[in-house]
Amino acid sequence: MDEEQEQEASKSVFVALMREEGDATEILLVENAPKYLPNGALKPKGWGMPGGGVDGDEGEKHTAAREVLEETGYVLEQDSVTLLDYEMRGNNHMVLIVTGKIAGGRIKTTAGDDTITAAWFPINRLPSTVYNSHKKRIARALEILKENSAIEYY
Numbered sequence: 001m002d003e004e005q006e007q008e009a010s011k012s013v014f015v016a017l018m019r020e021e022g023d024a025t026e027i028l029l030v031e032n033a034p035k036y037l038p039n040g041a042l043k044p045k046g047w048g049m050p051g052g053g054v055d056g057d058e059g060e061k062h063t064a065a066r067e068v069l070e071e072t073g074y075v076l077e078q079d080s081v082t083l084l085d086y087e088m089r090g091n092n093h094m095v096l097i098v099t100g101k102i103a104g105g106r107i108k109t110t111a112g113d114d115t116i117t118a119a120w121f122p123i124n125r126l127p128s129t130v131y132n133s134h135k136k137r138i139a140r141a142l143e144i145l146k147e148n149s150a151i152e153y154y
Helices: 003-008 060-072 132-147
Strands: 010-015 018-021 024-032 046-048 051-053 074-076 082-089 093-099 102-105 115-122
Touching: 010 060, 018 115, 018 132, 024 060, 024 132, 046 132, 051 060, 060 074, 060 093, 060 102, 060 115, 082 132, 093 132
Parallel strands: 010 093
Antiparallel strands: 010 051, 018 024, 024 046, 024 115, 074 102, 082 093
């Protein structure tokens, strides 16, 4: 991708926050309310990683921190945000998968923004309504984090 194409591409950032709890690896997910997408399709209620679109000149690290706070109640340490992987959706939308460290805050279990709740889940017992695209992103993030021995303890 050349610089001109990259500048024109819109971006979304999804944050893979994992921890070891006992002998299980857990991931922080948010339950999203159903909503209509710009193309008119209905996105059903379901679970996914916290995240969303990069607003204007906002940097990806700031987007990650803002989305995590809005959707989960946790404060993400912006300087800890690390790119794990990315994917292109069509010709003009880049999805970044990042990770980071929780610096504080408290899990939000009530509705806020466009989410219903947030919760930690063992990787091997994810809710049945996790979006398929997020299942793939979670698997990729877990693979990269395990390769680098980088799963954090919170």
